Amino acid sequence: MLQAGADIDRSETLTERQQAVLDAALRLLVEEGDNLTMTAVARRASCSKETLYKWFGDRDGLLTATVQWQASKVRVAAVDRDRLDLVSLTASLERFASDWLKVISSDTSIALNRVAVGHAGSGKDDLGAVVLQNGRFALARRLKPVLEAGRQAGLLDFEDAETAFRTFFGLVGRDVQIRLLLGDRVELTEATIGGDARRATQQFLALFGATNRP
Amino acid sequence: MLQAGADIDRSETLTERQQAVLDAALRLLVEEGDNLTMTAVARRASCSKETLYKWFGDRDGLLTATVQWQASKVRVAAVDRDRLDLVSLTASLERFASDWLKVISSDTSIALNRVAVGHAGSGKDDLGAVVLQNGRFALARRLKPVLEAGRQAGLLDFEDAETAFRTFFGLVGRDVQIRLLLGDRVELTEATIGGDARRATQQFLALFGATNRP
DNA sequence: ACCGAACCGTAACGTACGGTACGCCTCTGC
DNA sequence: GCAGAGGCGTACCGTACGTTACGGTTCGGT
The missing domain is CATH 1.10.10.60 (Homeodomain-like)
Incomplete structure (x- = not known):
């Protein structure tokens, strides 16, 4: 930070x-x-x-x-943690993944990240810090309670919420952000985003789902 | 591309x-x-x-x-695909992950990616394409044969090598690259890199290991 | 009606830097 | 020994742009 x-x-x-x-x-x-x-x-x-x-x-x-x-x-509303079962948790995760993919593939996010990255080298301002706070770290702050609730409900199994979040982050984002920032034309339709969100969520559940770890 | x-x-x-x-x-x-x-x-x-x-x-x-x-x-030697068992495959994957983490956390890679990202907006040159080709895509070219060999040997199970690779990419890199590019000081010692490489490899095997998918 | 503040449009200034020209040196081939 | 090419150092030019200054206009308060 x-x-x-x-x-x-x-x-x-x-x-x-x-x-x-x-x-x-x-x-x-x-x-x-x-x-x-x-x-x-x-x-x-x-x-x-x-x-x-x-x-x-x-x-x-x-x-x-x-x-x-x-x-x-882009301040977003948090999720309610009441009545948490596997389907609602899955839906929440998919929602987070889909929203996040939409954000990082939007024109404004790409532009903002570009200038922030460009300025990060010469420490004149703290654009990088601002973008990080409202991007990656804001996502973590909003997602971690959901993860913790999932663990509390016996649906998830992980040691550290931070590492679990980072894995989810990696599964969702993969190479998309860096490719977009570097100018690659990644085709991200509504459909592919939905599919990617589902796939990432399933993979995350496969890794951290409580049933899979006795 | x-x-x-x-x-x-x-x-x-x-x-x-x-x-x-x-x-x-x-x-x-x-x-x-x-x-x-x-x-x-x-x-x-x-x-x-x-x-x-x-x-x-x-x-x-x-x-x-x-x-x-x-x-x-930074042209790197490829891996020999003879005598492929689970331990050698695991070692190869860990090696790739560790090397990749070392690369993206190096000063020169950060600097290069920074200028490439900065230039990617105004299409004057193709620095972004060059960096992508020698970064993310070069890694894919070198890793995919290993994945294919693993599938051939019955150790891995996946439909598309590309998506498998992208998952591996995400599991290894997670939020590291974007945080570094944005100026966050991520502590990446030799030890943590090794640990991350092992963790990412295990997660990848958990997702794509042939034994886990009947 | 008048005053001052805020603000618009534009002109002007200074500088940093990409790009070019030129004089001088060095080294190689004949 | 010499001519010419290649290259160093530096001075120079043009321009783009950040920053400042200034005259004119609107508008709220008295």
Whole structure:
């Protein structure tokens, strides 16, 4: 974990206009990647560059604000842990897998991860930390309770929730994210995502299902 | 797959001096990331910028040449498929997993993947394709024969070698690569790598071992 | 009606860097 | 010994872009 508090909700402190500007910046980031220019953002958002600098400090500030803004938009509801049987657990896992695949294959996620990876080398900002917090670690925070509940209910068997989660993460994501980030055209239709989610869930249950480990 | 022939061995056409220059560029790429400058490369390599441009065309040419040069250095020997029993298969898989984890956690691999991901957005060059070819796809090419041999020997049971490979890939890599690329400090000692390789191999065998599927 | 703040549009500045030109050195072949 | 090629070092050019400055406009408060 890089930096605590990287996922604070900034949507309170942002006015409507500022959110609109960040939306424009986000759209431009998806189109242009890291070589978006301040002038382009200003033009797209119909605001002046001076305003951009007054609001966000400098280019890096604008970028991190944009990433955090997008992150604050995808807050997802947790799952209820009541009445947990094998079918509901399976459904939850499949849901997580499917949602996750949809996220990482979306244009905005790819664009955001690209710029964050690009910036991770030169430690000017902490885009990487922000993306990690709202990506991989947020998923873990939301999935671990489900895993723990599954263990409590005697459906799952694992020592450490962290390693179990990481295995699930690997089974779901496999090579998809790195291939997408590197520009490979991975065909991810609704159907294939559903199939992959089911397959990953079944594999995970085969590895960590309580019945399979006496 | 992006572009065929992206992994041709250019080490033949490169003179000693050029290789030294590319090594310098590679070292600088690891240190500076994508914001290395042509002047810096020239200074580090003790050569003139004019030479850089004569040899490699432009900045993108230098970058792709550097990536291909590094790729050509990590050509690994394949495994012999004779006398294949469960222990030798297990050893092979563990070896692949361990090697792969060592590669993706190395400084140079992280740096190379970072610039390739960064460039993948704006389609100026095909760094992403090169990295994919010599990374994920090269691994598949080397591992698939082993998997096929395992199936032939009745040790493994799978429909498609590709999906089997991708599962193995996911079990080994999990969240390691994306976390490293995003700047997370993942502790990967020799010991943990060995443990992860063993765990991934056992999980893979649990999923695709012929004995477990009647 | 007036004032000031916020903001837009645009022009201007400074710099960093990709790319090129040129003078000088070194080394190899004749 | 010499000519020419290859290469080093450096100065130079053009441009793109981050950042700043400024005049004009809208708008809420008094």
